[in-house]
Amino acid sequence: MAEPAKNVAQQTEDRLESLAETVREKFDKVTEGTYRDRIIGGRFAEDGDHADERGRAETERKQD
Numbered sequence: 001m002a003e004p005a006k007n008v009a010q011q012t013e014d015r016l017e018s019l020a021e022t023v024r025e026k027f028d029k030v031t032e033g034t035y036r037d038r039i040i041g042g043r044f045a046e047d048g049d050h051a052d053e054r055g056r057a058e059t060e061r062k063q064d
Helices: 003-030 035-040 049-063
Strands: none
């Protein structure tokens, strides 16, 4: 690849990385934190009823 084309590709990559970071920051601001933080905090944790069902299903598969 010619040197000017490499420079353009590098500049484009840098701009896209910057854009991605900006989007992440704005998304976090809109959602008041990250989904990862909410998951770690238990926001999306199951209520326990379904967890038992999964455990039974796994046990039944092992017995077959």
